[in-house]
Amino acid sequence: MVNIVDSGAKHAPQEMEQFLPGDGGKKYKIQPRKSDAEQALAANDFDPFAMRENEHPTTDNETLTHLLKASLGTGILSMPIAFMYSGIIMGIFATIFTAFICTHCSYVLVKCGHKLYYKTRRTKMSFAEIAEVAFQKGPKWCRGFAPVAKFSILFGLFLTYFGTCSVYTVIVAKNFEQVLEHWLGYEVSLRLLIIALLIPLILISWVPNLKYLAPVSMVANVFMGSGLGITFYYLVMDLPPIQEREYVNLSTLPAFFSITIFAMEAIGVVMPLENNMKTPKNFLGICGVLSQGMSGVTLIYMLLGFLGYMRYGDATGESITLNLPVHEWPAQAVKVLIALAVYCTFGLQFYVCLEIVWDAIKDRCTKRPTVVNYVLRTVLVTAAVVLAVSVPTIAPFMGLIGAFCFSILGLIFPVIIELIVCMDTGFGAYKWVLWKNVIITICGIFALVFGSLSAIKDIMKVYSDTPESK
Numbered sequence: 001m002v003n004i005v006d007s008g009a010k011h012a013p014q015e016m017e018q019f020l021p022g023d024g025g026k027k028y029k030i031q032p033r034k035s036d037a038e039q040a041l042a043a044n045d046f047d048p049f050a051m052r053e054n055e056h057p058t059t060d061n062e063t064l065t066h067l068l069k070a071s072l073g074t075g076i077l078s079m080p081i082a083f084m085y086s087g088i089i090m091g092i093f094a095t096i097f098t099a100f101i102c103t104h105c106s107y108v109l110v111k112c113g114h115k116l117y118y119k120t121r122r123t124k125m126s127f128a129e130i131a132e133v134a135f136q137k138g139p140k141w142c143r144g145f146a147p148v149a150k151f152s153i154l155f156g157l158f159l160t161y162f163g164t165c166s167v168y169t170v171i172v173a174k175n176f177e178q179v180l181e182h183w184l185g186y187e188v189s190l191r192l193l194i195i196a197l198l199i200p201l202i203l204i205s206w207v208p209n210l211k212y213l214a215p216v217s218m219v220a221n222v223f224m225g226s227g228l229g230i231t232f233y234y235l236v237m238d239l240p241p242i243q244e245r246e247y248v249n250l251s252t253l254p255a256f257f258s259i260t261i262f263a264m265e266a267i268g269v270v271m272p273l274e275n276n277m278k279t280p281k282n283f284l285g286i287c288g289v290l291s292q293g294m295s296g297v298t299l300i301y302m303l304l305g306f307l308g309y310m311r312y313g314d315a316t317g318e319s320i321t322l323n324l325p326v327h328e329w330p331a332q333a334v335k336v337l338i339a340l341a342v343y344c345t346f347g348l349q350f351y352v353c354l355e356i357v358w359d360a361i362k363d364r365c366t367k368r369p370t371v372v373n374y375v376l377r378t379v380l381v382t383a384a385v386v387l388a389v390s391v392p393t394i395a396p397f398m399g400l401i402g403a404f405c406f407s408i409l410g411l412i413f414p415v416i417i418e419l420i421v422c423m424d425t426g427f428g429a430y431k432w433v434l435w436k437n438v439i440i441t442i443c444g445i446f447a448l449v450f451g452s453l454s455a456i457k458d459i460m461k462v463y464s465d466t467p468e469s470k
Helices: 036-042 060-071 074-086 088-120 127-137 146-186 190-196 196-203 211-236 253-264 267-275 290-313 327-366 369-390 394-421 429-463
Strands: 001-006 017-021 027-032
Touching: 001 327, 017 267, 027 127, 036 074, 060 211, 060 267, 060 290, 060 327, 074 088, 074 253, 074 394, 088 127, 088 253, 088 290, 088 394, 088 429, 127 146, 127 211, 127 394, 146 253, 146 267, 146 327, 146 369, 146 394, 146 429, 190 196, 196 327, 196 369, 253 267, 253 394, 253 429, 267 327, 267 394, 327 369, 394 429
Parallel strands: none
Antiparallel strands: 001 027, 017 027
16 A cells, blocks of 8 residues: 655656656655554654653563563463363463463554554553543543543552452462471461561562562562473473373363463553563564563463373362472472562562552652652552451452453453544454454453353352361
């Protein structure tokens, strides 16, 4: 497709120029179609990426490190049981499909953000701001929903990631509890361990920005990688023939998707990472930071799920660490390494909560904003620890919140935003963008329903079968 621009000046014929018949010999210049960014720059000289100001911008590698850490959470340890629910062959293709959907929704969100930067002459926007602006700039019927969209996203993100911080506190404490009880020979109070984590968690929350948090995420990746490495060592020992495992299991396939989607989903950190990049254009693209990170994550998820189910079959535990021999020191090392990895990840998950609350109050804190910011960090971490101490069995409740919020925030909202943003330019040949987004919305509803049902069953199981926490 070409753009035809009137060329009024007289000059010698050049390449890519020609006379078009039927218009009196008027000369036109034929140019190749430009990208959205180039067309926007042609209309005005505003370049949001060149004009973006970040005091401590992150490099591509630092952003990739954060993305890996955000996606490689404790949910990866449940991939073997997910493969048990799907079957060993179906699990491979279903994991690729799930990763593609989650990555595409993140891509759509950032792409829409880039388009809206030019429309609004802003250099960065959060997830909630992108939704608000998309509705404001959309058709008249949807403009009144802009405040509702922004509030819904902010509330959902805060609820999900604040709860995740509390769950991470419990996970760290439980892993150390198991190791300490093994070596000390007596029971250790889980609640006391959670309280003991308050000061270390406050310290990691005081890391000022994502630039300085990058080394912490790198350390977390090393800890998680070491723990997974030891786990793989156990999994590859004495593997049975593949014929002993189910290839396809359609009856429990919904359980597979509910586990995998919420293990991979990291929609809350996508825009904070993009907003803090030194070269935000590199976040997208076939070889961009997003594609690189999610490709690596998908391979690791598939490998662990495949080998875990191959090794333990129907005896696969809800977390693969439950299948490891508890009295061997390498298995104990896995628990310690994963606990340390989760602790280091706390800062990245906490950053989402902090950004939401700080953006809401920073305009009122013009005196000593740095002091107020660090007081806010301390208060939020303390609240998360108090919640964890009060309800150590919070994980199943967060499964319900995650099922509800991540399916809506991570899958449904991004495609709705894309539909609104594309209304003025069209949905492509045969309206493929519209049909594609309808399919993704159905997947989101599917994940919402079955993920919520699974989480409700877990809550009922905890309060009917599990003894009271210590």
